[in-house]
Amino acid sequence: MELQQLRYVVAVAETLNFTRAAERCRVVQSALSHQIAALERELGARLFERTSRRVRLTPAGEAFLPAARQCLEAADRARAEVAAAGGEIRGRLAVGAIPTVAAVDLPVLLRDYRRRHPRVRITLTSAGSQDLIERVRRGGVDVAFLGLPPRTEPKGVRSLRLGGGELVAVVAPDYHLAEREVELRSLADEPFIDFRAGTAGRAQSDEAFAVAGVRREVPFEVSSADFMVDLVRQGLGVGMLPAAYAPRFPDLRVIRLRGAPARVEHLVWDNRPSSATRAFLELVGAGHAGGVSPPE
The missing domain is CATH 1.10.10.10 (Winged helix-like DNA-binding domain superfamily/Winged helix DNA-binding domain)
Structure with missing residues (x-):
């Protein structure tokens, strides 16, 4: 053979x-x-x-x-x-990322990596956090950027916390809500546009409303932030996006929330990273306090 x-x-x-x-x-x-x-x-x-x-x-x-x-x-x-x-990094680097990565400038990071290691074949796939964790476990993805609720840690993989932040509400410019900042519970009667139930992107919002002691309706479930924004633009409801990500859509109005949902972004990789993966981890670590310890 x-x-x-x-x-x-x-x-x-x-x-x-x-x-x-x-x-x-x-x-x-x-x-x-x-x-x-x-x-x-x-x-x-x-x-x-x-x-x-x-x-x-x-x-x-x-x-x-x-x-x-x-x-x-x-x-x-x-x-x-x-x-x-012999000092040359080659092979493959399969990167996974949620659509709303905000802790790093991923396009710039991939550009810098390619310039340093032109012999590495880079691929990028977008998916939900739990799906990406499973792909890393199975070896289909080498490294992945996730967003999880603050009390949730990725399991079965090695990880680095990149940063956290609150979510904000986003609405169409002519939406009836005029406030710049409100209590989260005051939005309970609004129709929401959010990620599918059971996903990590949805869990952070559901948990925050549960803590506030109110229920909300989510008539529009989406699989991407871009689709969420398209529906928000039509005035169909309220969207929820990370505060660091929302400025990418300057045509939407942002409403800051007291008692806001929060998320933490993580970088994850498997227990036996390749040389190409180790080089990527070192590059990410160079831009974050504390860095990334070289995997054993």
Whole structure:
């Protein structure tokens, strides 16, 4: 079994097309097909069902694919660690972030990292905090920026607190609320636009209203801050955003809250960071009091 064969299997599994897989791997299709057939003979099982109309994984292929990806990732990591020993950082850096990161200027941070380490392949994905924690645990994401309620700590990963802050209410310019600052409980009768129930982004607001002893209605549930803002602009209700993030939308009116919800932003990573991840942690630490201790 050779690494190149594993790459071919992964390429076919992801494209579901032998021709496109061969183009991705920069080989002729006959060579790719021959190598996959040789691997199937070695394994004693077919990995793909192939007809004139479609290609799909067999049950054996479904079982084989995760292990093949792990082997390729391990090989890539081994090469990256050898390069790091010689002073060159390479490999991959998969970054995850909630949409409302405010504790760092993430675009600038990624720019600076790329300038320092141009051989690292950087990717960025946006998701909710709990989803990102799980992706870090599974190895799909190397580092992630989260926002959690103050009493909640990320579990199963290593973490650094980046900072905290209160949420503010945001409304359309012509919304009937005219105050610049109000008690949180006074908004209980307003329709709210917030993140989906059960998410970390929603929990911080729900907890604050619970502490205030009032219930609120959330008729509009969204999955992104941009969608929330779009609905707020139409006067459909009150949105809740971190105070440090709300200035990105100067056309909205901001209402500060007494008894406001709060959140803490965290940077998380797994227990065995790669050289590319360690370099990113060092870069983040250089811009924060206390820094980031080099992972063991």
